[in-house]
Amino acid sequence: MRLSRIFIIATALLFVLVCLPLAWIISSEWSLYRATDDGLEAIRIARLAMVAAERVAYERGPANALLGTAPDQDKLKRMSQVRRDSDVALRTLLAALSPGASSDHRQANQSAQQARRQLNRARDAVDAAAATPSRTTARMMGAVRQMFDVIPPLLEAVTALSAHASAVHPQLANPLSGARLATELREYAGRLGSQLTAALALGRPLTADEKQEVDVLRGRIEQLHSTIRLRLSVPATPPATRQAARLMEQRYFGAGMALVDAVVRAGEQGRAYPVDTAGFAARYVPTMATIITLRDTMLSAAATEALQQHRAALHHLLSAVALGVIALLAQLALFFYIRRQLVQPLLSASRLLTDIAQGRLEAAVPEPRRDNEIGEVLRAIAALRRSSLEKRTLEQERQRLIDELTEISRIDFLTGIANRRAFTEAAEAEISRAVRDGAPAALILFDIDHFKQVNDRHGHDVGDAALTHVASLIARACREGDLAGRYGGEEFVMLTGSGGEAAGAVLAERLRAGIAESPLRLASGQTLALTASFGVAALDDTHRTLHSLLQAADHALYAAKRQGRNQVVRAGQEENEG
Structure with missing residues (x-):
């Protein structure tokens, strides 16, 4: 016991x-x-x-x-x-x-x-x-x-x-x-x-x-x-x-x-x-x-x-x-005194040793109040805890660096949103879940119109600013559960699970209008108008994988460019119009 x-x-x-x-x-x-x-x-x-x-x-x-x-x-x-x-x-x-x-x-x-x-x-x-x-x-x-x-x-x-x-007070009889x-x-x-x-x-x-x-x-x-x-x-x-x-x-x-x-x-x-x-x-x-x-x-x-x-x-x-009350208070005082001076330090020492052995080093070692055996035990535990804490700190720092490198490898360094690899991993898992549950999903693929001209006329710094500007608009347009990433160059991709192709087209249209209505303010004080072309593909019996959705959305995207850019085209719609 x-x-x-x-x-x-x-x-x-x-x-x-x-x-x-x-x-x-x-x-x-x-x-x-x-x-x-x-x-x-x-x-x-x-x-x-x-x-x-x-x-x-x-x-x-x-x-x-x-x-x-x-x-x-x-x-x-x-x-x-x-x-x-x-x-x-x-x-x-x-x-x-x-x-x-x-x-x-x-x-x-x-x-x-x-x-x-x-x-x-x-x-x-x-x-x-x-x-x-x-x-x-x-x-x-x-x-x-x-x-x-x-x-x-x-x-x-x-x-x-x-x-x-008289029964209560006999003397009053x-x-x-x-x-x-x-x-x-x-x-x-x-x-x-x-x-x-x-x-x-x-x-x-x-x-x-x-x-x-x-x-x-x-x-x-x-x-x-x-x-x-x-x-x-x-x-x-x-x-x-x-x-x-x-x-x-x-x-x-x-x-x-x-x-x-x-x-x-x-x-x-x-x-x-x-x-x-x-x-x-x-x-x-x-x-x-x-x-x-x-x-x-x-x-x-x-x-x-x-x-x-x-x-x-x-x-x-x-x-x-x-x-x-005095007797009970005295007993309680004695109980707390013994608990504070003897039992609690022993229990604390036992818990601390167990925590140190199991790697839990958050609890502080109580400061010994008296120079007795319990004080010596607590000081020894404190030294052991410091040594273990230093070791754990080094391990945590190493893990932090590893996590940072992993995070850097998943985030696009320029725009701050997911890179292609991170988006692909997340999107494949979400599409598999949607196919299993019979849930709707839509993929949106778009790029900035005439982006090469932006770089040629204004320089790559303005081009980078344009990419960052569009990424911020994407972040504001995304709802809970939506995925977004930079697919490459001036091309971005989004996966939404809120409704099917129609809902995806609505989201794409809202984002297109937001880009068109939010020109980029340059350092010189001038503004640079930006537009984007969008292709939307919905998850269905024909397109049940990320690769298939990307191909369909890419075809729709190029159809939007052929048709004059700054517009949204759904997959299958480009064939009808062609």
């Missing part, structure tokens, strides 16, 4: 061995970060569920007022407003609950959906009871109890979400449970007030069932009160929570319960009640706000601590990622 492959495999294995524990650490920190984020979100949604329960409980106050007295515009407007608030709170809760997040979220979502359906039924019952002129205790309390039934599903949602948050108990306490406090609605509205004493229900509710409230105080007795309870608990003791369990006691005693003794339903709600409901304040304080404390843990998890995650 090659050294480069061994090095890559060893490096990959080391990289995997380092990445596995790093990935495990980062994955663990990521899971913890996601869990704390999930717990924080559960606390937020639990708060939304508590707020929804609170808004629905608030709705019972205007509902009791509507049931207790004749409806008027103010009461109806108040009822419409609190119902909108309840709807907004429920919609916000349902929007925050993702059914696929967890089993606790799904349970909370189902409970919230149930609460919304129950609320719609309860509202229908309240509206029906309020619209009845002669209200009975059974009908009013039936509507009130249906409003009661909305809260338990919301409390179930709170319980599920609080349990989910106490404040989350306390907030849930405060929510339930607020509900039972509201139920206690609603239990007195019928007696206050009808101005009658409390029935035995109502007295029993009031006693049950007060017992449940006291039980919740005791449990909350027990949870607040732990040393870790924040001062703000303790202050909110003291305020609840003064306002609700002081003034609020005193009002309830006064109403209950009046109802038991058959005396007139100290307040009506609206007055009772106006004095009792504000005292229950202290329960909500306690709930919000405990929730805020839990959310604050959860946020701190979330930030700590983020810090740990970022630290793990940073350490992982």
